[in-house]
Amino acid sequence: MRAFLKDADACVRNGDERVSVLVVQIRENSYALEDVIETYVFRVANNEGVGAIRRVLKWSARIIDVYKVGSKIKGISSNIDTWTSELEKYGVQKSMDQAAEASSSNVQERRQLRQAYSHVEDNHVVGFDKDIEELVALLTEQKNPHKPYKVISVCGMGGLGKTTLARKVYQHPQVRTHFDCYAWASISQQCNTREVLEGILFAFTSTNKERREEIRTTSDVELAKQLHDFQKQKKCLVLLDDIWTTKTWDLLKHAFPQGDTDSKILLTTRNKDVALHVDQGGFIHEPHFLSDKESWELFQKKYFCAGMDPSNSDSDDNERKKELAVEMLKKCAGLPLAIIVLAGLLSKKHTIYEWEQMKRNIVRCIGEGEQHEDSKYRSVWGVLGLSYSELPCHLKPCFLYLSRYAEDAVIRVKELCLILIAEGFISLRGSCMETMEDEAYDCLSELVERSMIQVKEMSSTGRIKSFCIHDLMRDLCVSKARDENFLHFMDLRNKVEEPIESVSTVPITNVRRLAIYCVRESTDNVFVHMVRNIDGSLRYLFVPVCNRIAFEGVLRLVCNRFLMLRVLIIDDIPYFIQTTTLPKEIGNLIHLRLFSMPNSLIKMIPSYFGNWRCLQTLRVCTVYDKIPNSMCKLEQLRHLYFYSESTVVGIGEFLRSTKSRNLLQTLVGIRTKHLVLSDLLQLKNLKKLAIHVDGNFDSFLHNPQTLTFTRLVSLRLRLTDIFNDVKIDIVPLILSCPQIYKLRLDSSVVRLPQVNQFSPNLIKLRLFNLRLEDDPMPTLEKLPKLRVLVIGRFSFMGDEMVCSRGGFNRLESLELNNLYRLKEWKVEESALSRLGYLRIEECRGLRRVPDGLRNILTRHICLRNSKKGWRKEERISIKSSTSHLVCLSTVIEIGCNGIVFELYNQINIWRIGLPACSIKSGLCFCLF
Structure with a gap:
């Protein structure tokens, strides 16, 4: 069925709306078929292991169940047969070529409408001045002359102005005088290789009619060779506009010389993978979205260009x-x-x-x-939709799932990956060493490469941490998701004036996925009314519940009505409310893969959690101290975020006996009491571990272990009572984690591990409450890959720290906060050479900022002292490679040689002097 739908999707891509409607119907019935079969299988599985008498009674009931299941399957299959017959009439499966040919006129028309021409001039271009300047400098080798780029790519989402920018560069006088020959080729989705190569050669040689006929009769191989040789002999510029796939380049590349040549290629694409495929060492330029000022300027130019005369209208x-x-x-x-x-x-x-x-x-x-x-x-x-149409089948649900998030939301990659896996949209296609999480991340990364989403934040390890989606791309996503009955998004936050009944009677029956956003206290009432219009086929539900009193009733309603749920996310419950009891009906959700309710305390972990045989991710917070034995039945648990207010009894037994032992990747919130390290070491695939020390830490380590965490990459250790005088020896635990790249320690320690005892892969290190008497810098500055360092509250109890010559040669971010006893910080020459972010906060005893910082090209500096600061006469000039400067409770001046900070004691006086000779464009001040 998936293969069949994949073929049908090709027809939809070519614009056949009849096929689109039928595909939605077949997909819905496929879901229904899956629901029927899975429900029956789970019922049978749950009856295993019962007594003989009960098995006999269950056997007779099973005959009836089989008959019912068979009847449902027969009805669904009949519907599917009918619709597949209809699809075959339209050319699907029998002859995809015929179906594509039937839609070819549509495709050709769309291609002609999107055709861009090199000679067309646009006099109303806004916001591209710097972009044009940079690209012209690169093409003419005024910039980077010792290592010129052969390929320069302009990448970005549809409608961003890539072609307009490329045309301006192509027509620029400096470019025109630099190259001997020029050619513009519009590629688009359907690329005719022969036509493209002929067009380029025609442009290069300005041929007469006879020469054109000769070229047309030349073989493909000879044509490519002629183009290749011509570009070797002369300095040529080829603009390949709107190239979509790497396959297109593979068909064209034989006509373009590699290696030593003065010719260059300028290309536009929505897909960054295409640019990298054409030339790994090429330059990639991504145009920016226009600012509010630039947007208004462009609007005015285009509006008045259309013949509007503002003088003809009333001033009001x-x-x-x-x-x-x-x-x-x-x-x-x-x-x-x-x-x-x-x-x-x-x-x-x-x-x-x-x-x-x-x-x-x-x-x-x-x-x-x-x-x-x-x-x-x-x-x-129409323009943005092309990006969606060109997505391969496995990426379309990943994109449509973005309709679940509110406008302007920052979307966390890890969270979305877990949801996509729970829904069954991710399957391993690559190496057997990859996990489902790796595959899901790759899918989202591909959406970034295709310019359909924008990266918001990168992690310290260089992976995408969060992203966002342009408002109009999101609107397209919501529309597509609704049209395909994939997901319905309901934003009730701006409908305060509407009565509940009018909001909740929207016909949303037969919905598979529903996301509701509302911040009013009447959320629960709205939800109850809406549920009446939704059948039991719901698979995904995201709902904020703001009214504590009605919460349990709402959850009970969900558990009784939506038995096919795979993902249930309950959010926005204030953490400080009293504890909540989960209804016993929650055990009915036997298909559940992901359950997340992290912001509310539940009284206990109910035994009926064991019914969730397919659960993959569990995120809860509880006040009870017992893990029920039934949770050992969970066969697919991969991520356990378990926050408890007290010591959890039975966690060690759970880890030793759980059927998910070889699948667990995440353990967050567990405590060391009633647990030994060997319990954790048996988890061969554990990647993230966050533990609380609340008992005898020595007994937790329990004899030196020869085993190590072979796959652990993130470790967090926290002492439950940070105010007692207990100090723990963390070295044995650190030695058992040779591969970690993220480490957070929040506990008094006997000693700081030596350099060779830390993982050589350590990238991010955060230290809190260590109460070290000796300066940690001589050790930490030698960590070979360290890029992010936070030395937080009470971590260092001495009065002097020194960063020695050449130390921290890869550190990019440094934070010092709440080090009240620190008086002197010395930075020797060439230390912190790559530092890009510096934050010093509440270090009230620090007398001055180190002179050694004057030679560091810092991009972002934040200094904050609430009560006490540096003396007025103590100044330090710091070079800035521009971007952002955030200063709190400070006085700032701009000097000719850089940025001069003046920090006063006991007062907050804001004064900014901006000498004209020192102002640099792009420098931004945010003063709080």
Whole structure:
């Protein structure tokens, strides 16, 4: 069935809407078929191991169940047979070529509408001045002359202005005088290799009719050779516009010389993988989204270019129109294409009423390019939708799942990966050494490479930590998810004025996934009303519950009605409320793969958690101290985030007897009492461990172990009572973790491990409450891969720290906070040579900032003292490679030689002097 749907998806991609409707129906029935079979299998599995008499009674009941299951399967299969027959009529499965040919006229028309030409001039370009300057310098080798780039790529999401930018560079006078020959080739999704190569050769040689005919009769091999040789002999520039796939380049690459040549390629693409595939050492430029000021400037140019004369309107109308335009531009979020479409639409509307109406329907109007003759080209969704259409089948559900997040949300990669795995959308396609989590991460990374989502934050290890999605791309995602009945997103936060009944009676039956956002106290009432319109086929549910009193009733309703749930996320419950009892009906959710309720205390872990035989991720917080034996039945548990207010009895027994022992990757929140290290060492695939020391730590270590954590990469150790005088020896534990790259210690220690006792892979180290008497810097500065270091509260009890010559040669981020006894910090020459972020907070005894920092190219500096600071006469100039400067409770001046900090005692006086000779563009001050 998956293979069949994959073939049908090709027809949908070619624009056949009839097939699209049938595919949705078949997919829904496939889900129903899976639900029926899984439910029966789980019921049979749960009856195993019971007594003989009960087995006989269950056997007779099973005959009835088999009959019911058979009837359901027969009905579903009949529906699928009917619809597959319909699909075959449209060319699916029997002849995909015929189906594609039937839609080829549509594809050809769309391609022609999107065709870009080199000679077309756009005089209304905004925000690209620096981009043009940089790309021209690279092409003409004014920048980086000793290592010139052969391939320069412009990458970004659809509508960002890649082609416009490339055209400006292509037409630039400096570029025109630098190269001997030029050629522009529009590639698009369907690339005719022969036509592209012929067009480039025609452009190079300015051939007459006879020469053109000769080229047309030349074989493909000879044509590629002629182009290759020509570019070796002369200095040529080829612009390959809108190249989509690596396969396209593989078909073209034989015509382009490698190695020593003065010719260059400028290409535009939405897919960064394409740029890297063309040339691993090439330069990749990503245009930025326009700022509010740039957006307004572009809007004005395009609006008045359409023939609008502001002098013909009433001044009050103009003022109101400007207010409305500014509000609508926010929805464009700096995407040039959306701004251009908006300007074109508004140029056709002349009254305030029409503009008000436009504002209410801004998403649909911009997305569909309403009232444009060439709407297929002008529609934003048409352009952005191409990126979705070109996604391979396994990536489409990953993209559609983004519709579950609210607008402007920062999406955490780890969380989404676990959800995608729980839903069954991730399957191992690569090396057997990869995990499902690795595969899910690769899928999201590919969406980044395809410019469909933007990276928000990178982790210290260089992996994507979080990302966001452009507002209009999200609107497309929500629309596609709704059309395909994939996921429904309901945002009730801005519907305070509507009665509950009107909000909750939206027909959302037969829904597989539902995300609800609401911050009102009536959330629970709204949810109860909505549930009446949803059948039991729901697989995914995200709902915030704000009303504690109604919470248990809401959860009981969910557990009784939505028995097919695979993912249940309950969020936004205030942590400080009294404890909650989970209803016994929660054990009915036998298909559950992910259960997350981290912000509310539950009284106990119920025994019916053991019914969740397929559970993969569990995130709960409890006040009870017992893990039920039934949890050992969980066969697929991979991630356990378990926060308890007291010592958990039975955790060691659980780890020794659980059927998930070889699958567990995450253990967060467990305590050392009633646990020994050997229990953890048996978990061969454990990657992340966070433990609390609440008993005898020596007994936890329990004899020196020869075994080590072979796959552990993240370790956090915290002493439960940080105010007692107990000190622990962490060296044996550190030695058992030779591969970790993230370590957080929050406990008084007997001694700091030596350099050779730390993992050589350590990248991020955070220290709190260590109460060290000796300076830790001589040890820490020698860690070979350390990039992030935090020395926090009470970690160092001495008064002087020294970073010696050449120390911390790879450190990029350093934080010192709440080191009250620290008086002197020395930084010797060439220490901290790569430091990009520095934060000093609440180090009240520190007399001065080290002179050794004056030669460090620091990008981001944060200094904060709430009561006591440095003396006015003590200054330090720090070089800045621009970007961001955040200073708290400080006085700042800009000097000709860099940034001068003045920090006063006991007072907060803000004074900024900006000498004209020292102001540098791009420097941003955020003063709090």
